[in-house]
Amino acid sequence: MANKFKVLYYxxxxxxxxxxxxxxDIEPMYKEEKIGPAMGFDSNxxxxxxxxxxxxxxxxxxxxxxxxALEYILNVIKENNPDxxxxxxxxxxxxxxxxxxxxxxxxxxxxxxxxxxxMYIENPGLEVCRSIAIxxxxxxxxxxxxxxxxxxxxxxxxxxKGEELGLxxxxxxxxxxxxxxxxxxxxxxxxxxxxxxxxxxxxxxxTELPMPEFDTVDPAPAIKDLSKATIALVTSGGxxxxxxxxxxxxASAQKWGKYDVSTIDALxxxxxxxxxGYDPVYANEIPDRVAPxxxxxxxxxxxxxxxxxxxxxxxTGTGTSVGNAVKFGTExxxxxxxxxxxxxxxxxx
Amino acid sequence: xxxxxxxxGIPIVHMSTITTISESVGANRIVPTIAIPHPxxxxxxxxxxxxxxxxxxxxxxxxxxxxxxxxxxxFE
Numbered sequence: 001m002a003n004k005f006k007v008l009y010y011x012x013x014x015x016x017x018x019x020x021x022x023x024x025d026i027e028p029m030y031k032e033e034k035i036g037p038a039m040g041f042d043s044n045x046x047x048x049x050x051x052x053x054x055x056x057x058x059x060x061x062x063x064x065x066x067x068x069a070l071e072y073i074l075n076v077i078k079e080n081n082p083d084x085x086x087x088x089x090x091x092x093x094x095x096x097x098x099x100x101x102x103x104x105x106x107x108x109x110x111x112x113x114x115x116x117x118x119m120y121i122e123n124p125g126l127e128v129c130r131s132i133a134i135x136x137x138x139x140x141x142x143x144x145x146x147x148x149x150x151x152x153x154x155x156x157x158x159x160x161k162g163e164e165l166g167l168x169x170x171x172x173x174x175x176x177x178x179x180x181x182x183x184x185x186x187x188x189x190x191x192x193x194x195x196x197x198x199x200x201x202x203x204x205x206x207t208e209l210p211m212p213e214f215d216t217v218d219p220a221p222a223i224k225d226l227s228k229a230t231i232a233l234v235t236s237g238g239x240x241x242x243x244x245x246x247x248x249x250x251a252s253a254q255k256w257g258k259y260d261v262s263t264i265d266a267l268x269x270x271x272x273x274x275x276x277g278y279d280p281v282y283a284n285e286i287p288d289r290v291a292p293x294x295x296x297x298x299x300x301x302x303x304x305x306x307x308x309x310x311x312x313x314x315x316t317g318t319g320t321s322v323g324n325a326v327k328f329g330t331e332x333x334x335x336x337x338x339x340x341x342x343x344x345x346x347x348x349x
Numbered sequence: 350x351x352x353x354x355x356x357x358g359i360p361i362v363h364m365s366t367i368t369t370i371s372e373s374v375g376a377n378r379i380v381p382t383i384a385i386p387h388p389x390x391x392x393x394x395x396x397x398x399x400x401x402x403x404x405x406x407x408x409x410x411x412x413x414x415x416x417x418x419x420x421x422x423x424f425e
Binding site: 021060094098127215216221229285286289292294298304315317326330333337341342344345346348349 | 351365385
């Protein structure tokens with residue numbers, strides 16, 4: 001290839017070296033430089049391609065102003081007309097992953113430019129784009145950056161040069177759910193019987209077509225009479241009593257806490273946030289902005305609802321594994337059920 | 350967490366800003382909120398107006414619990 005292929009790169013405010021959570025609301029900007037992971041990515045292209053610039057946008061700004069952010073980002077991409085867009089990797093960062101996913105979807109669908117990004121398998125942004133972009137599988141934290149970049153660079157190089165990608169596990173990307181026709185050396189009936197025998201013997205076997213997992217929960221019936229109902233307040237916003245007595249983690253929570261709120265009218269004054277995934281200024285000022293105990297207590301006094309349940313439940317929902325979230329929900333739900341709670345408000349940041 | 354609590358048959362409403370995540374994890378009742386660092390609040394407003402906004406949002410959430418739904422529903 002005589003000419004190098006052109007790569008445009010997208011990162012959030014943190015990897016774009018603008019700042020942390022206090023800068024999460026910055027508007028998108030474009031710099032004709034290689035910034036943060038764009039530098040490492042570029043060196044992994046081994047001279048075949050080049051990163052011509054970096055788009056940066058705050059995670060909160062993107063998710064709260066998706067249309068405006070996408071418009072700016074798509075315009076920059078249109079003007080620069082790269083051969084490929086690379087975003088992230090976002091690891092297990094939810095807002096960053098959603099941004100990478102939404103951008104990937106828009107760029108592929110509207111501009112017909114291919115996109116490579118990288119995410120941890122549990123990132124909620126994955127579902128947004130996995131079927132139309134190539135998503136390299138990464139670890140859950142940025143410690144995996146050094147491993148992720150060469151994989152992403154190799155994928156991007158192949159795509160930009162118009163080469164066909166191999167199977168997901170060979171190339172290190174997350175399966176897109178596409179079925180391909182290929183020639184096997186054994187016929188189907190034989191492969192199926194071999195799989196069955198392996199399974200019966202507790203040996204390893206690999207299905208050729210994994211079944212999608214659907215896990216939906218039917219909506220619970222509505223509360224008949226709010227004025228007699230007990231409502232519980234739960235948050236994943238990391239609101240805890242001052243001093244964080246149970247040492248709930250600021251990220252990747254391993255546990256939840258419950259606190260008696262039967263004698264207070266608001267969380268303000270006694271509570272603050274230990275959540276490591278958002279700017280804490282507003283929540284520390286008035287924690288009820290995250291978990292609105294004050295308003296619920298008002299509704300209780302007015303008789304609009306019967307009662308606010310005496311315990312408030314809390315954990316941190318940033319980087320927390322799906323496994324732990326399921327466990328917390330199961331444990332908290334069991335307590336609420338046994339206590340005869342009629343309805344739950346769960347707030348997330 | 351929303352899904353696992355609802356599995357016990359208790360109605361639950363998810364107040365969240367990124368409603369796309371809320372939908373993808375399978376929440377059935379969703380009230381969209383203001384912003385990630387202050388979902389149920391808006392520090393840019395004068396105190397009285399913020400309080401009014403907060404009352405409206407929480408009331409909407411409570412009302413959502415008293416509303417029958419057949420699948421993912423946003424209460425805006």
